[in-house]
Amino acid sequence: MLDAALQERLRAAVGDDGMISEPAALQTYACDGLTGRRVSPAAVVLPTTTGQVAQVVRACAESDVPFVARGAGTGLSGGALPVADGVVIGLSRMRAILDVDLENQQVTVQPGVTNLEVSKAVRPLGYFYAPDPSSQQVCTIGGNVAENSGGAHCLKYGFTTHHVLAATFVTARGEIAQLGGSVRDAAGYDLLGVVIGSEGTLGIVTEVVLRIVRVPESTETVLAAFSTMGDAGEAVSRIIAAGITPAAIEMMDRLAIQACEEIVHAGYPDCGAALIVELDGPAVESSAFLRQVLDICTASGSTETRVAASESERALIWKARKAAFASMGRISPSYYVQDGVIPRTRLREVLESIGTLSTTYGLRVANVFHAGDGNLHPLVLYDDTEPGASDRALELAGLILESCIAAGGSITGEHGVGSDKACYMPKMFSPGSIAVMGRVRDAFDASDICNPGKALPTPRLCGEVPGMYRPHAIEIAGLADRL
Amino acid sequence: MTSSTAQESSLFTELVGAAHVRTARADDSVGGVMPRLVVSPGDQSEVASVLSAATARGLAVVARGGGTKLDWGSPPERCDIVLSTSRITGIVDHEPADLVCVVRAGTPLALVQDTLAAAPGFRQRLMLDPPQAGAATIGGVVATAASGPLRTRFGTARDLVIGASFVLADGTVGRSGGKVVKNVAGFDVAKLLVGSLGTLAVITEVAFRLHPLPEASRTVVLESRSVSDLCAFASRVGQLQVTPSLVDIHWPQGVAVVRFDSSELGAGVQAERVVHDVGGRVLSDDEATTLHASVAGSPWTGEGTVCAVAMLPARVLELLSTLSATCDAVSLRPLLGTGELRFAADALGTVVEAVRAAGGRMTIRRGDAPTAGSVDDAVALELMRSVKLQLDPARTLSPGRQVGGI
Numbered sequence: 111m112l113d114a115a116l117q118e119r120l121r122a123a124v125g126d127d128g129m130i131s132e133p134a135a136l137q138t139y140a141c142d143g144l145t146g147r148r149v150s151p152a153a154v155v156l157p158t159t160t161g162q163v164a165q166v167v168r169a170c171a172e173s174d175v176p177f178v179a180r181g182a183g184t185g186l187s188g189g190a191l192p193v194a195d196g197v198v199i200g201l202s203r204m205r206a207i208l209d210v211d212l213e214n215q216q217v218t219v220q221p222g223v224t225n226l227e228v229s230k231a232v233r234p235l236g237y238f239y240a241p242d243p244s245s246q247q248v249c250t251i252g253g254n255v256a257e258n259s260g261g262a263h264c265l266k267y268g269f270t271t272h273h274v275l276a277a278t279f280v281t282a283r284g285e286i287a288q289l290g291g292s293v294r295d296a297a298g299y300d301l302l303g304v305v306i307g308s309e310g311t312l313g314i315v316t317e318v319v320l321r322i323v324r325v326p327e328s329t330e331t332v333l334a335a336f337s338t339m340g341d342a343g344e345a346v347s348r349i350i351a352a353g354i355t356p357a358a359i360e361m362m363d364r365l366a367i368q369a370c371e372e373i374v375h376a377g378y379p380d381c382g383a384a385l386i387v388e389l390d391g392p393a394v395e396s397s398a399f400l401r402q403v404l405d406i407c408t409a410s411g412s413t414e415t416r417v418a419a420s421e422s423e424r425a426l427i428w429k430a431r432k433a434a435f436a437s438m439g440r441i442s443p444s445y446y447v448q449d450g451v452i453p454r455t456r457l458r459e460v461l462e463s464i465g466t467l468s469t470t471y472g473l474r475v476a477n478v479f480h481a482g483d484g485n486l487h488p489l490v491l492y493d494d495t496e497p498g499a500s501d502r503a504l505e506l507a508g509l510i511l512e513s514c515i516a517a518g519g520s521i522t523g524e525h526g527v528g529s530d531k532a533c534y535m536p537k538m539f540s541p542g543s544i545a546v547m548g549r550v551r552d553a554f555d556a557s558d559i560c561n562p563g564k565a566l567p568t569p570r571l572c573g574e575v576p577g578m579y580r581p582h583a584i585e586i587a588g589l590a591d592r593l
Numbered sequence: 594m595t596s597s598t599a600q601e602s603s604l605f606t607e608l609v610g611a612a613h614v615r616t617a618r619a620d621d622s623v624g625g626v627m628p629r630l631v632v633s634p635g636d637q638s639e640v641a642s643v644l645s646a647a648t649a650r651g652l653a654v655v656a657r658g659g660g661t662k663l664d665w666g667s668p669p670e671r672c673d674i675v676l677s678t679s680r681i682t683g684i685v686d687h688e689p690a691d692l693v694c695v696v697r698a699g700t701p702l703a704l705v706q707d708t709l710a711a712a713p714g715f716r717q718r719l720m721l722d723p724p725q726a727g728a729a730t731i732g733g734v735v736a737t738a739a740s741g742p743l744r745t746r747f748g749t750a751r752d753l754v755i756g757a758s759f760v761l762a763d764g765t766v767g768r769s770g771g772k773v774v775k776n777v778a779g780f781d782v783a784k785l786l787v788g789s790l791g792t793l794a795v796i797t798e799v800a801f802r803l804h805p806l807p808e809a810s811r812t813v814v815l816e817s818r819s820v821s822d823l824c825a826f827a828s829r830v831g832q833l834q835v836t837p838s839l840v841d842i843h844w845p846q847g848v849a850v851v852r853f854d855s856s857e858l859g860a861g862v863q864a865e866r867v868v869h870d871v872g873g874r875v876l877s878d879d880e881a882t883t884l885h886a887s888v889a890g891s892p893w894t895g896e897g898t899v900c901a902v903a904m905l906p907a908r909v910l911e912l913l914s915t916l917s918a919t920c921d922a923v924s925l926r927p928l929l930g931t932g933e934l935r936f937a938a939d940a941l942g943t944v945v946e947a948v949r950a951a952g953g954r955m956t957i958r959r960g961d962a963p964t965a966g967s968v969d970d971a972v973a974l975e976l977m978r979s980v981k982l983q984l985d986p987a988r989t990l991s992p993g994r995q996v997g998g999i
Contacts, residue, residue: 213907214930215831236834258777271781272752287972293954294931295903297966298996299793299977303751303784307777327834347690351715353805392835392866395859451773453691483775484691520776527778538778539768546767547780549983554976565779 112152116173123165130154142183142190151192156200160316168284176559179314181253184245187528189309221252237322240267244432258307260524262358265482271306278317282555309565312554326390330400331418334407335381342383343457345410359482360386366476372440376430434478442491449525450514454484471506485523533572608642624668633677637797645764648989656795658730662737666790666965670993689715695800698732716806720747732796738788742839756800757783762989772800791991807854811864812881815849815873823849824910827927829871835863844923892922892935898960904953906930915947965996
């Protein structure tokens with residue numbers, strides 16, 4: 111429960127219709143896409159302006175009450191998991207596209223605008239917004255900034271961080287700052303660069319200037335079937351080695367294909383592995399690359415290749431791919447999705463070790479991934495009514511991450527660390543590295559009230575890991591010693 | 594050598610060996626400030642011990658790579674030690690099939706490019722082409738965020754760095770990112786280091802995303818004495834469905850240059866598209882080589898003040914019109930609204946006024962009063978100070994070089 115004075119301050123800031131404090135209504139905000147973790151917040155506020163966000167944050171800061179910003183709640187790592195007795199700042203009512211500036215190829219939006227709305231607004235003008243997470247119909251730009259979202263086409267076009275020029279930013283103390291700029295090369299440190307992908311732990315963006323990109327002249331999409339994941343992986347390596355940069359290269363294994371076919375009926379061949387390769391650019395060039403890719407697929411043992419002959423065929427291929435997570439419900443009561451990254455060249459061995467783990471644990475693992483950049487999404491399938499199954503699934507998922515780290519990769523490529531993987535951070539980063547990140551966090555939010563407990567490990571969540579201590583600035587300056 | 598210098602010298606000798614500590618000479622000065630010693634640690638752990646020793650004694654340290662951009666940023670308020678990265682060299686890892694390499698900070702950029710281009714079975718490149726690149730090192734290019742024409746398509750170091758190792762002033766060794774391109778684990782601390790002018794940490798190792806060297810290149814040029822023709826041409830190229838690697842305007846050469854790096858077919862067809870839809874002409878390979886050589890290094894070659902400018906792309910024409918007579922040389926990336934100007938020192942006031950009128954910003958890179966620019970937003974500046982205070986509270990590293998005297 112919030113104290114009455116704070117409650118009144120929040121209500122005054124956002125109005126009655128922007129304040130949610132009924133326990134039943136608060137339940138809606140208890141989790142994000144990682145539904146296994148739920149915490150009911152003390153209140154949810156739905157501001158409509160930057161000024162209101164700042165007032166809310168200031169009120170929280172002055173009462174030392176933690177707050178969590180939330181977009182559409184589609185995140186898969188518990189990054190928007192509320193803090194008990196804290197406030198959730200929902201940005202869903204800030205959903206205006208404020209400016210479309212074609213001359214400078216920029217669009218200014220509020221954080222609650224969905225990813226797809228940006229592209230829809232500029233598509234008729236011949237432009238698009240490049241990052242395209244699979245949840246793009248619902249996920250918001252604010253959340254994309256927090257997570258540095260990617261998507262299938264980031265292989266060629268880059269991530270959110272490559273497409274954000276500027277942001278209006280409410281600090282953890284409720285002050286308003288302009289980070290970056292519509293004019294490039296803002297002086298000083300690239301604060302925006304570290305805010306993007308900080309999972310809402312450094313402050314809240316309330317206006318974002320995005321770079322938009324000219325729609326390519328032509329797009330070619332191939333669906334290639336292989337009998338094994340190894341063969342498909344070989345084709346990926348050869349495509350990259352040929353110096354081709356496809357817009358996207360996606361892979362799905364048999365289980366994932368079967369699940370997607372259950373709900374999308376896209377007509378994927380029943381095969382051990384399907385590869386989707388998309389090429390875009392000038393028409394003559396993408397069709398030349400297309401021929402090259404088809405040859406490479408055949409040479410790598412592809413049993414069948416299909417080229418999308420129309421926009422609707424292409425859309426169908428993608429619809430199945432983007433439905434992969436959602437379709438798991440058809441083949442399993444529950445699933446847990448992992449987001450590890452590996453160097454592309456280690457694909458075969460990591461897939462083998464996932465296969466071995468699956469057998470050992472007696473749990474099926476469906477594989478869907480962004481093969482071009484080595485971002486794996488193994489889906490660990492389990493039955494949550496079976497005692498101990500969910501713990502076994504989590505354990506197996508954890509071992510998959512360890513094999514990604516051992517291969518020189520990362521624990522997360524796009525879903526974020528959130529509350530889900532915070533305790534894996536020490537497996538990837540040294541205590542010194544985590545201490546530096548902690549010091550950056552302190553620079554923005556010394557009181558630790560801005561989405562606390564996410565992104566970085568804390569002793570409370572992860573136990574006392576040696577080296578977790580962060581030297582205080584005074585100690586570093588040599589002004590005091592810790593005894 | 595004074596007695597305190599002798600003491601410092603023996604202290605650092607103990608840490609890195611006598612051969613790697615020397616008394617500073619006149620050409621070691623940083624922005625007019627004379628250091629006492631030049632210390633060259635051999636690896637990351639020696640960097641850590643040098644920095645923690647310096648911090649403990651309240652000494653100021655300026656990290657130096659090739660020294661090609663040591664005058665970028667405001668002059669340091671103190672400089673006792675120059676920490677040279679000249680021994681921290683080498684390519685640690687290059688996995689061509691992953692299009693990734695990891696390089697130690699003191700490695701010259703040119704050496705990296707040569708090695709990448711020669712990898713057996715692959716021809717690759719780090720898409721960074723900073724000005725004054727002669728002896729430029731990886732660490733320096735990252736710390737200054739220096740970029741060149743390729744920025745139009747590939748961005749700056751900010752966009753190509755996928756991980757970094759670094760040492761804070763207190764000796765803390767840290768890393769962010771990794772050696773995979775797609776990675777959101779942990780804060781992207783490397784973004785803070787890009788363009789930090791050495792004020793937050795000493796960079797020891799950087800991981801980069803690479804690109805394949807193109808099979809073919811085609812250059813289109815429009816020659817004109819009309820700045821508005823040049824700007825209109827560039828702007829229309831920006832609206833075509835083509836992906837040029839560079840689009841530059843050079844003045845007083847009076848050229849707008851567009852280059853496509855792609856497959857033989859792709860480069861050719863895109864160049865033809867520009868000529869057909871917008872104008873200009875496609876150069877032969879020889880002509881292209883001559884043209885690129887003639888504008889390479891512009892506007893840095895020649896005497897005078899050099900400053901970096903940025904404005905909205907739509908305001909490029911306005912700036913160029915105002916300054917074409919004032920400046921001795923102008924090179925702009927019109928699609929980004931960035932570039933560099935060279936002018937006689939006494940024209941500074943005119944340039945400042947023109948940039949302001951075009952809604953732009955400028956940073957003097959070479960001349961009488963180099964600065965790190967200025968931040969208008971007081972809250973943002975306060976956050977920057979706060980970052981500095983957390984990472985380097987004793988202000989050991991390049992004090993005063995960054996905006997606002999940070």
